[in-house]
Amino acid sequence: MAASSEQWWIGAETGILKGLDLVKRTTTNFTDFKTLNKQQEIHVMCWGPQGKDQLELDLGKNVKKMKQHKEKSNIIATGGKENELKVYDLEKPDQPIFLAKNVRHNFLDLRVPVWINDMQFLSGESNKIVTCTAHHQVRLYDLNTPQRRPVLDVEFQDCPIMALDVTPDQRSVIVGNAQGQLGRIDFRNGIYSKNYKGFAGSIRSVQCHPTLPLVGTCGLDRFFRLHHLRTGKMEKKVYLKSRLNCFLYTDRDHTEDLLVKEKEDAKEEERKVEEKEEGGESDDELWQGMEEVADDTEGTSKRRKNSEA
Template structure:
């Protein structure tokens, strides 16, 4: 399995608890798990790289465990109990120095030091939907959720947040605008932070200024936004919502630059390639899709049989590898073959209302005729 895992350039976590790897070199997908002990409490809800060399994938499950998968060896090398299922699912997972950072829905953020049982605990508030690490300052994280505004924390001084966002002004009916942060991202090479909300808003905050309200706000679609990611080119963000809509938004003007089509379910995972104009997405329709950010075309589409929660892209090129692959592997079923299966199936239609009405009318006179004959006998 080591050769298989070394080929994979995209990693995904499923609702059934399976870690899936996809190789576009061989056009194959692989399952990395113990199939005999799969259960719903092993559902993968967060993923992160365990080191800067991308030799380890950290997998956070609903049951509160964080497993370490070695991409070099192709096996799980460790497991750690990092949460209590009664406190909610993991909403974030990150690594800083030699410590592991976890956050759950109840708002309990913990820093687990390697080789020690001591942990740093921070209560970031209830209803957390996302915890995100600052890539340039790895000891800083941002949190947000339902009725829990964006907050930035310095884990070296976790007594209170270093930034707390302020809600926007009341709407045109003079009613309070509800807070619902669904995902967070730090703009590369900048102090600004972007959030997407459950009320289809994209907001930009600048903690380096005294203003705590958004410095820019845009809206996309009519449905809750679920995920965001930043392309390699500056000035844009890719967002996805619960109805399978993906869009590229301009962060300066708040306008939609393009839409990525083809999705058929809620977007659960979304990540842009760090150097190439590509974005990978996955969700409830069980497909991994890779779109080009230059012409919005669909580059790859892979059916993975399970509902997918998260995606993790390798920083190397998706279709090139120096690994010499040998051995038998299971190929992914091509998209064209699946379409042929659907085309050969017979279409089932319901009986038309007109035909049903004619049958009912034909039955009425017979009943009335019997009644009239009985009256005549009397």
């Protein structure tokens, strides 16, 4: 594996942002532990340009996930608990350009509940999107057709599916569930074709490498793992101490970011020292201005003599 393929950003449940270098076998924390707060838990990460305007959308209640199209940055998808899949064009955000329709009632004529946990757009001109649910369903939607129901609807094991990602060849999807099971499902026939082993807890994030036949995973067992897509062999396994929620691949060396962070911290310390010196007296001036207190040695000696007598 090339060195540039082994740089990863990982977000933890404790709010810690970690940089992982699999070549040097090092991890770097980019979070100040003094200000660590459980409410700052990292749920999702993505790459994006700086200096963009903020946009607020009313997506309804219980939104669980939002994903941006990898090639069309103005297209996003959302979904959640009893919040059906919606696709928006951020240039025309008033109404969704696609609103999915729930599948037909089951064999008991009961409504099938909606609970979307993750989704991913397929690349290229296919204009398709795949979702996974807490009711262990994997569904494929074709946005080019007038049909709003999924064109493929299959089940994976019997536990909630927490995360997924589409393989680079766009022919299958890798899904991971709350029981630590990772599998591969073929879009062409809906068959469960590959099982990846070695997990001990819920899988929270799945991501295929953009150029190499590798799939990365992390979860509540605190391990980051790399498996070979075709053979299923575990290539790497790293213990990261915290319960992990998400991660990102990067071709940039984390040491560059660490140097930048150290320089920023040094400048901040210098600024605080300057503010302290400008706002009040220095330590030397403070000590010099204090009143001297003489010891009462004579009184002490007299008390000693009286006590001896």
